[in-house]
Amino acid sequence: MQFPESAEFLQQQRFLLAGTGERLTRYATALASAVVPGMVVLDLGAGSGVLSVLAARAGARRVYAVEAHPMAGLVRRLAEANGVADRVVLVQGASDQVTLPEPVDLIVTDTYDCCGLQKDGLRCVSDAVTRFLNPGGRVMPDLVVLHAAPVESARLHADAVTCWDAPREGVDMSCFRGMATHNWYPVWLAPAESLAGPVAVATFRLDALARYGFDAEVRWAMERAGSLHGVAIWFSATLEDGIVIGNSPSDNSTQYRQGFFPLPAAVPVGTGDVVRLQMTGFDSIHWRWRVSIEDAQGGLRHAATDQSTFWGAEPSAHGIGLEGNGL
16 A cells, blocks of 8 residues: 655655654754855755745745655645745756746755765755856855764674675575675764774865765774674754754754664674774765774785675666766
8 A cells, every 4th residue: 555645745845744753943053043144045955845934034035945745846836835835836857957037045954864964965956156147146054074983783783784694584685785785874873882083084165066876995993892783974064154964872952763784794803903094985875995904003804895786786677877866
């Protein structure tokens, strides 16, 4: 049985709006600070239109709510219910396929996933900046940072990888384990499951994106002995000076889980051992991660793994492409 599109859309919006800690409050505060009366705003990937309403209430002369979902018409209903229908204009369609009748002074977007923006999000923001933003205009968030930490969690590794080791009703499922190691998983990471503190692996200024991906190398000295099961990734996004949201294990400002990038098998580590991560990401579409371990004297204890979401997908008859779906 399938839900109608309206129920699916409402469930998604309820997920985005309910139990989000300080997220919507921080957006409201940031918009109240950033929007100058008479300003034109673009709400990129508007969803229910709640940010469009908040921008209009903050004094925007016009808010263009761009949303591709078939149920995007609910944006009009929300604007009418809140007395701002004369200033909120729905533009239905993928953001990279629509046009606006005038430039905008502020682009606001709330289109995150576990590891930063949604798939294809950086390209879509860059396209909107290039085609719609006035010189000197702003983007909210203006800064998105990806953070990484080494993880000890047998439970997460079991859910992602070793669950395929045991037969099911006499059927050998182990052929899926290799594929499973080349994918990442949304998880709830407990702060105590980190073997060392987080470090930044990528920083994106959304008003001046030079590229949609990153190629980083970071290191951690292990703060305690344990077993390394993988690496976790999360984001922080700066909406306005002093107003930040994110999904670190200790942050309750969003409802997003963290991304878990497993190793093929757990590796013992000692206090002072150095874990090196080499990671490449492309617009939350494709990821590659390589992890090696050195002892405190610099000797190699564990040769680098090499994992990629390219290798974690079953090739289709049409091949694997880089194109996205727009926002």
